[in-house]
Amino acid sequence: MAAVIPAVTKLSARIIRVLGCNPGIMTLQGTNTYIIGTGKRRILVDTGDADVPQYINHLKSVLKHEDIDLAHIFISHWHHDHIGGLLDVLDIKDKTKYTQVWKYPRSEGESLPDGCNIDFLKDGQEFTVEGATLRVVHTPGHTTDHIVLHLVEENAVFSGDCVLGEGTAVFEDLYDYMNSLQEIADLEPAVVYPGHGNVIHSPREKIEFYIQHRKEREQQILDILINNRQKQFNEKELVRMIYTDTPEKLLKAAESNVNHHLVKLLKDNKVAQFNNLWQYNDICKMI
Template identity: 60%
Template structure:
């Protein structure tokens, strides 16, 4: 069921009707997106999805934020980017229409397109919500998009947050970031996957090893449906998760094979991207190079390839090992 709300324009973006038509049919160039996501969708009796109105190459149609619960007090999962007036106005309309209060804001991870809107929502759309987030592993890391004046409550693995009609359980799933969490909605066996699993394409990550562990953990949760941080609803979660795992294993095999086929060369990430990501638009190559780098780091640790610094740039080469 799709609600009637739309993402409003800022004043400089023209009249509402024109903006509405552009927004409803918007696709992001180069992402091969087929799904058009409404600004507001009632996904179940407990879940309303509000699109973050921040489309882009890395955010797809925009950040998915979710209002969860059936009673007066609700949970808001993720908050989109900072200072996106369209999103703030749409969220306010939904809150007012439903006649609810946001009691908890839960942030899946520290990236700006998930945490940035906290400052806009706290004290305005939501008067005094409790803001939840998992700690990052490195103490010196600072979540720059999280205002210091807003108190943060730290999430823990296995924790449950309850409002009327909804209980969400926290699962720490590092890999995309060290603080990343996914949440199970226990009443419906639904998983909110943040950026660990997307509705379209595959995710980027900071650490491949922990990311693979997190994918396997989600596989064990066996959700009926996945509501991702970007992209449309994943109706066949097990197939999607298994694809992600197989895809990463396939990518690693492709990288290793490319190095072995060019054993006389020292190659950087972009050299490998041009060989492997032949069907990926060039503007997405930097993200692909980041993923390749993580595979290379893993393969280097396993002593399957060698890494040499050439004029300050890492280069990798096939490292033949003796047969057993």
């Protein structure tokens, strides 16, 4: 069982974690939001869900007790459990009067909360507040706008939903996601602060596990299709054969993951698709 995450935790001299108080199947104990820096003007990473008074009260308490104003708010990606609480945070007006809000643009176009200005980030952009330098790394895959933030002073990475403190992540594009995992691995972080779950103190092992896990899932799908060359399968059938120990409530998300694997395999010319059914592509053996 995962260790319980307190509502507020001082993780280092320059990092305070405030739990979003929005537990759920996909959010685990809740969304982790992080206050970064050592001076009066600091950075907040993510804002949790909308309409969660418990989270806002905890955040207010930290900002008041530490005498902190928010210079910047960074949104790791557009999902509601990371951007939904933005207006509620900005409503702490004595602490956000001069706050700039940032996120990376979505390739599908934006649907942003009304009533606030959001500036768009660029890959490699750097921001500095007292005690902290953050570099933006665009890591698409979970979503097209997903970023991680590299804290130079501690060689730490705030990984959003790209790498989680427990379990594995879902994604929109497996090809991009695998590349993003490798990009995080290439940073060789000493520690990873995830968007959900506890702090990851052995990032290399965790990321290697993620990469290997995806390769194994891909091979499981291929093995079923290869051993049933004359049959065609939908995602639900493949999930029932592969995710045998997965709780029923998570099988829908598993179907989405299997679909992304199949799309990647289709690009690799290893499977064929007929009317939303999938089959091993014997032609690929001759290429």
